[in-house]
């Protein structure tokens with residue numbers, strides 16, 4: 001874990017898992033996510049070590065066998081004020097962002113995508129809530145999660161979880177692209193008034209209802225509901241309304257991007 005203390009204890013978590021499948025080296029899944037996480041820490045230390053919010057880099061084990069490390073982290077830190085979790089898992093050269101089902105993050109991510117000149121980030125922000133990586137335990141505790149989706153070469157994808165997931169598949173260019181974009185994203189989240197409200201203690205918002213042992217949250221965007229999962233007996237579950245107060249992403253973001261790419 002690496003921590004950049006902010007003026008506020010509210011924090012942005014950037015996460016990646018370091019375990020892989022034993023049959024291969026796990027270079028793409030998730031050596032590259034690990035390398036991106038390390039480079040985000042390097043870039044923040046160099047360009048933006050002090051921010052409004054705290055930024056925490058979290059490197060976890062056991063994703064492949066059941067999200068063990070990220071579940072443990074959330075179990076230990078769910079009472080912290082985590083504004084958002086950005087997950088790096090098999091991340092290629094960034095092409096789009098996903099707001100992970102948090103509607104209020106969409107305009108913010110649209111601005112970031114637009115401001116990242118020189119990168120081919122789609123202005124169309126995904127907003128589906130996938131569950132198959134370390135962001136899942138955060139999501140199930142009502143913490144907004146963000147995914148950076150990216151381009152991978154065919155031989156990176158075709159050796160998923162097999163012997164061929166080896167270091168020769170790694171692209172230095174894709175790594176530096178992803179590290180630059182993830183750094184900008186973390187930095188902007190930690191300083192822009194995308195004030196995703198700190199999670200309220202315990203009591204679910206009016207859009208969440210308990211149904212037996214489960215919590216169901218209404219999606220105000222499309223009128224559907226989401227099963228937020230079975231309640232863990234020891235952890236209160238919550239559904240966090242996100243209050244967004246966006247402003248134009250400053251020119252600084254482009255400067256940071258250029259600096260990051262030339263580093």
Ligand SMILES: [Zn+2]
Pocket residue numbers: 017029030063089090
């Ligand atoms: Zn993975």
